[in-house]
Amino acid sequence: MSEPAGAVEATTAHGDKGRKGLFARIALFVRQVIAELKKVVSPTRSELLTYTAVVLVFVVVVMIFVSALDYLIGLGVFALFG
Secondary structure: OOOOOOOOOOOOOOOOOOOHHHHHHHHHHHHHHHHHOOOOOOOOOHHHHHHHHHHHHHHHHHHHHHHHHHHHHHHHHHHOOO
């Protein structure tokens, strides 16, 4: 009878199938981090200025929205409790 897809393989007597030591796992993690960092691409000056402008405009728009909401809620509370 064949095993279903994704079946768990048999483990050793200690319950850990081929588990590496602590330092081997740390070394593997560091190698994977370095490999991922090599994939990172820094933005050009133009892209950086564009992204900065977009973030600043978004923050200003959200600030205006929250301020208007706060003002309207304040007016409502003042009208209600006077």
